[in-house]
Amino acid sequence: MAPSAPTAAPVLPSRGRLQPLGLDEVRITGGFWAERQSVNAEATLEHIGHWLEREGWIRNFDLVDTGDLTRERRGREFSDSEVYKYLEAMAWEIGRTGDPELESRFRAVVTRVARAQDADGYLNTKFGHSGQPPRWSDLQWGHELYCVGHLLQAAVARARTRPEADDGLVAIARRAADNVCATFGPDGIDGLCGHPEIETALVEFARATGDDRYLHQGALFVERRGTGRLGDVEWGREYFQDETPVREATVLRGHAVRANYLAAGAVDVAAETDDPDLMKAVRDQWRNTVARRTYVTGGQGSRHQDEAFGEDWGLPPDRAYSETCAGVGSVMLAWRLLLASGDSGYADLIERTLFNVVSTSPGADGRQFFYTNTLHRRELGTVPDGDRPSIRAAAAQRAPWYEVSCCPTNVARTLASLAAYVATTDDEGLQIHQYVPGTIAHRPVDGTDRRLTLTTGYPADGQIRVRIDSDDDRPWTLSLRVPGWADRGATLTVDGEVRPVRAGYVTERRTWRRGDEVVLSLPMAPRFTHPDARIDAVRGCVAVERGPLVFAVESVDLSGGENVDELLVDTSQPPMLAGGRVVVCCRRLDPADHHWPYGGGEAASTTTPRGDLLEVPLIAYHAWANRGPSTMRVWLPTI
Amino acid sequence: MAPSAPTAAPVLPSRGRLQPLGLDEVRITGGFWAERQSVNAEATLEHIGHWLEREGWIRNFDLVDTGDLTRERRGREFSDSEVYKYLEAMAWEIGRTGDPELESRFRAVVTRVARAQDADGYLNTKFGHSGQPPRWSDLQWGHELYCVGHLLQAAVARARTRPEADDGLVAIARRAADNVCATFGPDGIDGLCGHPEIETALVEFARATGDDRYLHQGALFVERRGTGRLGDVEWGREYFQDETPVREATVLRGHAVRANYLAAGAVDVAAETDDPDLMKAVRDQWRNTVARRTYVTGGQGSRHQDEAFGEDWGLPPDRAYSETCAGVGSVMLAWRLLLASGDSGYADLIERTLFNVVSTSPGADGRQFFYTNTLHRRELGTVPDGDRPSIRAAAAQRAPWYEVSCCPTNVARTLASLAAYVATTDDEGLQIHQYVPGTIAHRPVDGTDRRLTLTTGYPADGQIRVRIDSDDDRPWTLSLRVPGWADRGATLTVDGEVRPVRAGYVTERRTWRRGDEVVLSLPMAPRFTHPDARIDAVRGCVAVERGPLVFAVESVDLSGGENVDELLVDTSQPPMLAGGRVVVCCRRLDPADHHWPYGGGEAASTTTPRGDLLEVPLIAYHAWANRGPSTMRVWLPTI
Incomplete structure (x- = not known):
């Protein structure tokens, strides 16, 4: 394998339908994600550095040389990884902005x-x-x-954003990867890691370095899994995905982060080794997982005990685990499948997960995070102590840090590299998958520059204006994704001509000239969403969505002191936009308390809706829990 | 305190509304529970002894004297308790039957x-x-x-069934209790146990021995709890009930076994110290727990992660933990509250829990047990390895033994002592709380023998015939419990006169003569049961009950291969009895698979019921999973 050209993107397959554009080619210049990236750069990265020092997780590295690891080492067995994810996030951020102060922080940690x-x-x-x-x-x-x-992933980020840098991170990573290959190669230890991650990392490191040994080692780890080498645990071998070989599994199962990381690695191996059977196995797993084991937010994992997927249709909103890192893992997996196949469904899930899981985790200040992302909170709970790492993954509110603090660094590296998930290229032209105000500049091999400007207020607004800023002398195809939720009502305007378009990629091929414009218009009326009848936990309920955003009712918005659990939505009245808020009409449930909550006849179900219709304002789910302790629910029972 | 008269019963308060009759006074002579007791005696006790030896949990005691505990000790930190619960079960069984072979097994273990x-x-x-x-x-x-x-509980059982025995168990217990008092008394360690149990045991040991020191130590442990002495854990101090003092708590919370054992101990302390505030606190906790945190089976605990109660209304059937031991603990608590107050609601919950939790745990052969008792299983799962202790509490099928094997011994001691939960006495007369074919013989202080025979096919049949077998010269009151579910339709027949009776205790006072007869008739038509509208997880569903039994649909009964999760019940047709089975009319759901299970309009909910009405036979919940791997659900969606 030849080393990939240093496009500033985390995933650069040498084969597949699409090739990503990097941070150097896509700039996000405003709007929802630019704001998130700015908070990430200005608050979150500093916050992470502060806590990594405070908790001693960086100091652990000093102790190898100068201290007493046995006595002084702090943190869990995986704390080193948080330092590496911090490095990865800084590397992308340096690639994005070139911040010299961050560059010196980065180098100090690498040293x-x-x-x-x-x-x-x-x-x-x-x-x-x-x-x-x-x-x-x-x-x-x-x-x-x-x-x-x-x-390795940190080193890949560095190699692709500062290929000339002399900090040494890539060399460190290479020595570590060589050690892994020497230790776990065909003649070495016949083992694998309880937490997948090395697989996808080795393949990407092979792509970045051009050294096939790393690819082969990654492939070997993928093939070893599912054969029981890891041993049993209380919640079963599927916790590690070690009960069934990757090629034979039909759905993601077990620990949801592990499952997604492993599947991402398997796609990487399948892409590089041109293995259609392995690729198909993972595609089918993804399809079944999305059809039966994924929350409306895109969140995955419904079991607290083992941070795991439940069985098909087991999706309780109140016990949604929906771990932030599983959301990150799901984006990693779907992106790799999108690059391999070009199917819009993957980009649909990425959008949903970014807006409703990844962006839900950090609070508005970028200094507190949800580890899990429940879809229903019945009790206020207590606010985590801001002065200590939380020992509770399912904290009642966002916490600044956790004893297992994988979410802050995972969110930070995703936000810093987000521009790399916006657009791709292929022999035909450019594809735009996610809508942001920004610019795209790409020079195809043997072609002339292609420059575009995207103007949009998305997701507040559904109009996306794509203007061409360069002249071409050959035709190429511009592809724009129409999300699945916009299947009815989306239009494309080209040369003043409006035409309805359906979900998938709408294409326009021509020899583009500076000033040419295409406008995609997505239907932004808020809408009721009904669940499949087999999802027992939300039977008789609807969710409210607008564009890619899922909405929720939050107690702090109920001026009359209503209980979020005692509202019934009147679905005969569509959700509205009023005063900038999404509003639904509800009646109050009037529950009577019984000494025993089960009984004969309808009386026992105490469902007499009471009083007048209330107009209840909703909040975008990602924005909840920023106004003090509150109760909340996404799925609302209907009258 | 004077030692209690040696009535053969586990709980003998010196104050309170009712006093229990013991195993020596109540005999269960046939029917549902006699069969269970027979399997318990003939299979379960031997099974438990076998596994306790096999796993080395009895041998651990030998090692203290002769071996190397550090190297050879086996089992978890609480394995000693299983040996004691085995002793307790044997003690009750010896009291019930006088089996000499069991007596020698008992003595060998005590030695x-x-x-x-x-x-x-x-x-x-x-x-x-x-x-x-x-x-x-x-x-x-x-x-x-x-x-x-x-x-201590084992010693109490022995003291009350064989007060004259010279095996030494009571003396061992006394020395252990004295050591606890010396160590944890007012001037000792200011601590308490992470798992409540010592509280109720110390009070009962005080009752059995007449020594108030044990009562005071039990009271001290109750008062110490809720003050944070135990420290924090991931799922919160409420796991140990250590976040709020017992007197201030309003509901049971945290680990469901711990919560019930603690509350039982608090009732014992309140009864013996005549503390109405403490008694009221626990009564209110019980009332709120039963109204909002209890499954229709009587099961308690909806969280796998910490074996804990969830919040109000959080009662998912598919993730019901409903630990067998929490059911035993719930019976312990409700029985103590019944003795203190005489309110029938406590006996109602005891009945429900005995029939639908405690009797669900053991399989038909008495050699395998559910640790948890889910109300919905979507997947077949794998049958536990019968040759090893299961490491999974939530096993797909009953397992012969667990690494944490608290359920077999808890079920065994409950079944062996069950006759002590049937009837009580007070100054007015006799109360019958649970219906079994059997005899009652009681001689009140300064009175003549009162002898009764109960004839019934309950719960298969609703007629309970109470015949008086003794002559009295003074009037006394016979009280019979009419269960809450029988509030409409129950009748009492006295002297050929039939009168309707409502839920609670129906009484008949007279100077009873040999041959007098009273017949209670309970309405046994199967019925639909509706949940409170606030129980999100079963919205739009009904359960089916008949008498005290909860029913379920089990896949092995679906001859057409229907999926238990794709049936919709037609509630316009009442459940029927047909061919000895409870049967409901259903239509098949005809789900269409979508790539994304949420959508606009009703189409997304894929709820087109298909085809003709099916007559679906149900099974008593306690009897499920005795015919190989199966899927099952208690709550059935309605058309």
């Missing part, structure tokens, strides 16, 4: 990491040093390979 | 336990010996006091 690496490339602060368990002695829970995976 | 007791009374195989953590060094998780509690 400390470098000193902890053993001569043979092994790098981990939890294992293998005096007084610690030996290297690779706990593949089930030790996360050593997982940590190396995140190190 | 081995005795040798493990330290000179100062401390008794535990996990702590305090060479190479082990020190005594009382882990109050949060160590279960040392919990184990002593079960030892």
Whole structure:
């Protein structure tokens, strides 16, 4: 494999339908995501650095050289990975903005990491040093390979944004990857990591370095999984996806982050080794998972006990785990499948997950995060102590940090690299998958520059104006995604001519001239969404959506002190926009308390709706819980 | 306190509305429960003994004296308690039947336990010996006091069934209790146990021995709880009920077994210390718990992660934890509240829980057990390996043994002592709370024998015939419980005169003569049961009940291969009895698969009921999963 050209993007397959444009080619210049990126740059990255120091997770690297790891090391067995994800986030951010202060912070951390690496490339602060368990002695829970995976992803980000840099991160990663190949190769330890991550990372590192050894090692790890090598645990081998080989599985199952990371790695292997069987297996798994195991927000994972997918149709909103990192993993997987296939359904899920999971995790200030993203909170709960890492994944409110603090760094690296998920190219032209105000500039091999400007207020507004800023002498195809939810009512305006368009990619092929304009108009009336009848937990309920956003009722908006759990929506009246808010008409349930809540006849169900119609304002789900403790629900029972 | 007269019953309050009759006074001679008791005696007790030896949990006691506990001890930190619950079950069974072979098994185990007791009374195989953590060094998780509690309950059972026995168990328990009082008294360690149990055990031991010190120590433990002494854990201090003092709490919360055991102990303390405030606090907690946090089966606990109650109305059937031991704990609590107050609602819950939780756990052969009792299983799952303890609490089928194997011994001790929950006495007369074919014989202080025979096919049949077999010279009141579900349609026949009776206790006072007869007739037509509208997880569903039994649809009964999750009940047709089965009319849901299971309009909900009405046979919930792997649901969506 030849090393990929240094496009500033996290995923650069050498084969497949589409090739991404990088941060250097796509600029997000305003709107929803630019604001998120700005908070990420100005608050979140500093916040992460602060907590990583405060909790000693960076200092652990110093201790390898100078301290007493046995006594002084702090953090869980995977804390090294947070430092690497912080590095990855900074690398993308430096690529995006060139911030010199961030560059020096980045280098300082790399220097400390470098000193902890053993001569043979092994790098981990939890294992293998005096007084610690030996290297690779706990593949089930030790996360050593997982940590190396995140190190490689950080190095890939650096290599693709500052290929000329002399900080040494790529060399560190190469030594660590070589150590993994030497240790776990065909003649080495016949094992794999309890938490997938190394698989996708090794393939991407192979792409970045052009060294096929890393691809082969990643493929080997993918093939080893599903054969029971990891041993059993209380919630079953599927927790690690180790009960069924990747090629034979039909759906994502077990721990939802692990499942998505593994599937992403399998797609990477399938793409690079040209393995249509493996690719089809993962596509089918994705299809079944999205059809039966995914929340309306795009969230995945409905079990708190093992942070796992439940069975088909088991999607309780009140116990939605919907881990932020599973959302990130789902975007990783869907993006790889989109690049491989060009099918719009993957971009649909990415959009839904970005707006309703990834952007829900951070609070407005970028300094607190939901680890899980429930769709229904019945009780106010208590506000986490802002001065300590939360020990509760399912915190009642966003917390600044967690003992298992994977979400802040995962959100940060995703937001910093977000421009790389907006547009792609192929032999025919350009494809735009996500709508942001911004610019796209791409020079195809043997072609002339293609420059575009996107103007839109999306998702507040449904009009997306694409203006061509360059002249071409050959025809090429501009493809715009029409989301699945916009299947009825979307239009495309070209040369003043309006035509209805359906879900999928609408295309316009021509020899584009500077000033040419195409306007995609998406239907933005708020709408009721009904669940499949087999999702038991939301039977008799509707959700409200507008554009790509899911809405919710939050107690702080109920001026009459109504209980979010005692409202019934009147679906004969469509949801409206009023005063800038999405509003639904409701009646109040008038529940009578009984000593026993089950009984004969309808009386027992205490469903007499009371009083006049109320106009209840909703809030975009991603924005909830920014106004103090509150109760909330996405799915609303109907009258 | 004077020691209680040795009535053969587990709970003998010195104050309160009602006093229980013991195993020596109530005999269950046939029917549902006699069959269960027979399987318990003939299969379960032997099964438990076999596994306790096989897993080394009895041998651990030998090791204190002769072995190497550090290397050889097996089982979790609470495994001693299973040996004590086994002793308790055997003690009741010996009291019930006088089986000499069981008597010798019992004595053999007591002898081995005795040798493990330290000179100062401390008794535990996990702590305090060479190479082990020190005594009382882990109050949060160590279960040392919990184990002593079960030892005391075993001794109480023995003292009340064989007061003259020379096996030494009561003396062992007394030394252990004295050690607890010396260690944790007002001047001792200011701590308490992470798992309540010692509280109720100490009060009962005080009742059995007449020694108030044990009562005071139990009261001290009750008062210490709720003050944060145990420290925090991931799922919150409420896991241990340590976030709010017992007197201030308004509902049961946290770990459902712990919550019930603690509340039972608090009632015991309130009864013995004549503390109406404490009693009222627990009564209110019970009332709110039953009204908002209890499954239709009587099951409690809806969270797998921490085996805990959820919040009000959070009662998902598919993730019902409904731990068998929480059912046992709920019976313990309700029985104590019934004795204190005489209110029939407590006996109603006991009946419901015995028939639908406690009797659901053991399989028909008495050699396999559900640890949790879900109300909905969507997938077949895999049958547990019968040759190893299951590491999964939520096993797909009943398992012979668990790594945490609290349910077999808890079921065994409950079934063996069940006759003590049937009837009570007070100054007015006799009360019958549970209906079994059997005899009651009681001699009141300063009175003549009262003897009765109960004849009934309950719960298959609703007629309960009570015949008086003794002559009296003074009037007394016979009280019969009319269950809440029988509020409409129950009748009492006295002297050929039939009168309608309502839920609660129906009474008949007279000077009874041999041959007098009273017949209670309960309405046994199967019925639809509707949930409170606030129980989100079963909106739009009904359950089917008949008498005290909850019914379910089980896949093995669907001869046409229908999926239990694709049936809609037609509630316009009442459930019927046909061919000895309860039958409901259903249509098949005809779900269309979509790539995304949420959409606009009713189309997305794919609810076109298809085809003709099907007559679907149901099974009593307690009997499910005895015919191989199956899917099942209690709550059925309606058309």
